[in-house]
Amino acid sequence: MATKTKDQTMPAYEAQRLFFEIGMEARRRIGTALSELGLTFPLAHALRLLDPDRPLPMGELAEGLFCDASNVTGIADRLEARGLLVRRAGEGDRRVKMLALTPAGAKLRRRALDLMTGPPAAIAALPEADQRTLRDILRRAVELQS
């Protein structure tokens, strides 16, 4: 009978490899497009997490970015220097500073989001039936991992 050694030809492995490849390509493409907006990945991810209608404490942004709080200081500095957000005192607790997008920030965020989640790369080329199937499978994958 078959030994339990997971040989690398199993569908999961090839799927993962393809996933990796497509992801790398997408990352390159998005990175190039972002740099044309004057954005880097960290700045773009910060914008992504900043809801234009709901200021976010810096600490929560650090959580969302999975990075040290001290890192967020610099990121907020750069975004603030470009007029994309303002630091506001937290109500009730003057230790916290809320990051609030300016109109310019909200506008740039919209453009960055469109780049990041918008025009599908390899996926757009697929026939619609495949797109639907892919969506369904990825939905299941996301549910299962959580």
Next chain:
Amino acid sequence: MATKTKDQTMPAYEAQRLFFEIGMEARRRIGTALSELGLTFPLAHALRLLDPDRPLPMGELAEGLFCDASNVTGIADRLEARGLLVRRAGEGDRRVKMLALTPAGAKLRRRALDLMTGPPAAIAALPEADQRTLRDILRRAVELQS
């Protein structure tokens, strides 16, 4: 009749969004695992592109990493300092330097590759039929984009 505004509920868009989400999660997971090997993404990608059996000119590594040649100098420096590769003179053309993995480099490369393409994340949790379908669709996506 339907206006041609691509509404964001089309399967391609949601599939792309899910793809993005799964990719981000995978990147975090892999980044953490790589750091336990003392590797960063650039170093790991460099290792990935270095075939243990075929030394690579530094310029070609720069192409593969989509970065400036001067960047590769530093990356090669760090890998060389750790005994993972050696610079060898190119045969015939003494301008080029070939990067050749040492046995230690080849060993660490294997471990990094296993992390990067190995244990599938969300995908492993899927039923095998889904994995097969996913693989087939991603294959088509890769073919179509090239």
Next chain:
DNA sequence: CCAAATATTTGAAGTTATCAACTATCAACG
């Protein structure tokens, strides 16, 4: 009130990135 905990900032150090300038080598043409 005082001590401990929390939110943010600062400073040091290392990695990554790009650009421009430099060195060394090669290739080719007259």
Next chain:
DNA sequence: CGTTGATAGTTGATAACTTCAAATATTTGG
């Protein structure tokens, strides 16, 4: 030949990103 121009790699400057440790300001709880 020998100069001229291209090519491979390095170096130095500058900037962003990252983490850690230390400092500051504020809050919370005993």
